[in-house]
Amino acid sequence: MRIRTPFIWPPEKQALRQKAIRLEWITIAVMGSATILLFFTAGTSQAMRTAFFDDLMGLVPPIAFLLAVRFERRRPNRDFPFGYYRGVSIAHFVSALTLFALGAFLVVESASSLLRGERPSLGTLTIFGLDVWAGWVMIAALVYSTIPPVILGRLKTPIAAALHDKVLVADAALQKADWMTGIAAIAGIVGIGFGLWWFDAAAAGLIALDILYDGVKHLSRAARDLADEAPRTVEDDHRDPVVTKVRNAALALPWVEGAAVNFRGEGHLLSGVIYVAPKPRTAHLVDRAEEVREAAKAVDWRVHDPDVAFVPLDALPSGARSAGGAAKD
Amino acid sequence: MARALVLVLVAVLAACDRFPADPDGTTERVRGGELRVGAMHAPPFVVLTADGPTGAEAAIAAALADELEAGITWVEGGPDALLAALEDRALDLVIGGVTADTPWSEQVALTRPYLRADDAPDGKDHVLALPPGENRWLMTVERFLAESVEPAAPELAEAGL
Numbered sequence: 001m002r003i004r005t006p007f008i009w010p011p012e013k014q015a016l017r018q019k020a021i022r023l024e025w026i027t028i029a030v031m032g033s034a035t036i037l038l039f040f041t042a043g044t045s046q047a048m049r050t051a052f053f054d055d056l057m058g059l060v061p062p063i064a065f066l067l068a069v070r071f072e073r074r075r076p077n078r079d080f081p082f083g084y085y086r087g088v089s090i091a092h093f094v095s096a097l098t099l100f101a102l103g104a105f106l107v108v109e110s111a112s113s114l115l116r117g118e119r120p121s122l123g124t125l126t127i128f129g130l131d132v133w134a135g136w137v138m139i140a141a142l143v144y145s146t147i148p149p150v151i152l153g154r155l156k157t158p159i160a161a162a163l164h165d166k167v168l169v170a171d172a173a174l175q176k177a178d179w180m181t182g183i184a185a186i187a188g189i190v191g192i193g194f195g196l197w198w199f200d201a202a203a204a205g206l207i208a209l210d211i212l213y214d215g216v217k218h219l220s221r222a223a224r225d226l227a228d229e230a231p232r233t234v235e236d237d238h239r240d241p242v243v244t245k246v247r248n249a250a251l252a253l254p255w256v257e258g259a260a261v262n263f264r265g266e267g268h269l270l271s272g273v274i275y276v277a278p279k280p281r282t283a284h285l286v287d288r289a290e291e292v293r294e295a296a297k298a299v300d301w302r303v304h305d306p307d308v309a310f311v312p313l314d315a316l317p318s319g320a321r322s323a324g325g326a327a328k329d
Numbered sequence: 330m331a332r333a334l335v336l337v338l339v340a341v342l343a344a345c346d347r348f349p350a351d352p353d354g355t356t357e358r359v360r361g362g363e364l365r366v367g368a369m370h371a372p373p374f375v376v377l378t379a380d381g382p383t384g385a386e387a388a389i390a391a392a393l394a395d396e397l398e399a400g401i402t403w404v405e406g407g408p409d410a411l412l413a414a415l416e417d418r419a420l421d422l423v424i425g426g427v428t429a430d431t432p433w434s435e436q437v438a439l440t441r442p443y444l445r446a447d448d449a450p451d452g453k454d455h456v457l458a459l460p461p462g463e464n465r466w467l468m469t470v471e472r473f474l475a476e477s478v479e480p481a482a483p484e485l486a487e488a489g490l
Contacts, residue, residue: 119352119462121438124471131475133349133468195350197462 004076004083007269007304013163020159020168021069024062027152027171031058031178034145041134041141048138049109051178051185053102054211055145058178060098061171064091068167072267085304088167088267089225095170096218099177103212106181110205119197122189135189142189146182149175164234164268164302166225170218177211228264242270242300247320249295250274255282256292258313260320269304277313277320285310349464353418356465364399364421366390367411371426374455377405385485386424386457389443393422393473412437418460422470429454438467443474448483 009017038052068091076083122134153175160168184203191199221237231240243263250259258277263270274292282288289308296303313321351357368375368382368390376384381403394401404411404420415423416436427433429442430453438461442454449455457474459467 121459121461121467122349122464123438123441123467124475126441126475131472133464135349135464192462192464193349195352195354195464197352 001078001081003078003081004305006075006083007085010301013301016159016162017069020156020163020165021066023152023155023159024065024171027062027148027175028059028066030148030152031055031062031145034141034148035059037141038145041138048142048185048189051142051145051181053105054178054181057098057102058149058174061091061095061167061174064094065165065167065171067091068267082266085266085269085271086226088165089222089265092166092170092218093222093226095167095174096215096222099170099174099211100215100219102174102177103208103210103215106204106208107212110201110208114198114201114205117198118201120192120200122192133193135193138189139186142182142186146179146186149178149182153179161235166221166234169234170222173214173218177207177214180210181207183207225265231263231265231270240265240270242302245299246274246296246303246306249299250276250292253288253291253295255279255288258316258321259292260316263306266304268302270300270302271304271306273307273309275309275311275316275320277311277316349468351463351465353460353463355418355421355460355463356469359399359421359466360397362399363402364390364394364397365402365404365419366394367404367406367415367420367423367425369406369408369411369423369425373450375425382424386426389457389474389478390422390424392477393470396473396477397469408433412458415458415460418463421460421466423458427456427458429456431456431458433458437461438463440467440471440474443478444482444486448486450486 035052035055035058038048038055041048068087071084071087074080074084122138124131125134125137126132127137153172156168156172156175159165160172181204184207185200188200188203191203217237221232224232231243232238233240240263243261246263247259247261250256250261255278256276257279260275261272262275263272274296276289276292278285278288289310292308293306296306366382368377368387370377372384374384374386375382376387381387382390382405391401404414406414408425411420411423411425412433414420416433423437427439428451429439431439438459439456440459442456444455446452446454457470459470
């Protein structure tokens with residue numbers, strides 16, 4: 001068995017990662033406290049219960065992220081010769097499933113409470129000796145739970161893009177879901193206050209559809225990722241240009257006649273096989289393989305420990321030749 | 330988004346005297362009108378007699394009607410019939426030893442306990458049942474309970490209600 005060399009994060013990315021880790025701890029602390037607050041004020045408002053579940057579910061991606069980071073640090077070993085980099089993909093899948101389940105649950109909940117014509121009852125609460133309508137207390141709790149996700153989501157989005165971290169992207173999506181349900185719940189309670197009993201469930205339902213849509217999107221991406229789909233960009237889910245760049249880097253070597261790249265995403269990393277057809281009578285193939293690897297790693301920091309396979313030129317697709325110019329991967 | 334929210338809140342505050350509102354306007358209808366009270370036999374809270382309901386909660390209902398200058402229509406019956414009628418908003422109030430842990434708590438609105446578990450003979454929070462979602466009405470009744478009933482409730486319970 002050959003145990004893989006561990007991936008070393010570039011220093012500037014490592015700094016961003018530390019920032020992301022800090023943000024996730026803050027997320028757990030703030031959203032955890034908001035969840036507790038909502039739990040004690042939720043009462044019978046549908047949108048309010050929705051916001052509570054939303055906040056609770058919002059704790060899953062940060063926990064998954066922190067666990068993934070912890071595993072990712074482990075060195076490859078005899079039991080896991082490829083390392084633990086896929087842990088990030090699993091965390092993404094878990095986060096995506098959470099988002100999807102939340103959306104589905106909320107759609108069903110709000111639809112059924114609309115259809116049954118459930119009328120939320122909100123009475124008075126005594127706070128510091130004052131009798132106030134419970135709706136005001138709920139709105140205050142919701143405002144508290146709505147502000148942090150807006151800020152945290154905004155802080156995470158650029159880091160997610162720079163680190164190509166899909167867990168952070170899913171987390172930011174859940175945070176968006178979070179503050180949107182918060183706003184919907186506030187609108188719902190104000191609606192109840194005006195005597196529009198259906199407003200609460202309708203507002204929750206609209207937001208639930210949006211969450212469900214995000215959930216389906218992320219679940220699909222995470223599942224495809226685990227099934228070794230060719231790498232796609234974190235931001236817009238398009239083919240990752242790095243793959244083509246790696247092939248072009250291999251083709252640029254003077255002794256290479258053809259090249260093709262089969263990469264997959266392993267969490268943050270891109271790895272896989274670079275197929276190379278050397279020109280006839282190329283010598284020192286072991287050293288040449290190292291050249292290909294170095295060229296590939298120079299393309300992007302995420303390229304890690306690719307394998308180089310030497311193949312005859314006719315084993316490569318016709319577009320893979322160096323003379324072809326307009327080659328496709 | 331934020332600006333719209335502020336506008337909504339301002340509108341809400343401006344409408345504060347009618348906020349929260351009753352979807353069915355129960356408070357408006359009862360005030361100076363008629364209070365429809367469902368009473369189920371549950372001594373000592375409600376005792377159904379030939380002369381109509383008596384007991385502590387019947388007295389509370391009568392005082393509430395007084396406060397709102399409303400007449401009372403009594404409807405006597407069992408819990409299932411009365412609470413189902415309440416859920417359909419055919420009644421404005423149901424009394425008769427309703428506790429906060431009633432299985433009907435999802436279908437009807439319950440007031441805050443007027444008699445706390447510590448003071449109650451059966452060790453449970455005692456509440457009144459109201460139609461669901463009539464939030465102004467819920468607030469009106471809870472205010473009445475807080476001002477007129479809750480302060481006296483412990484002594485009342487000690488005296489056997």
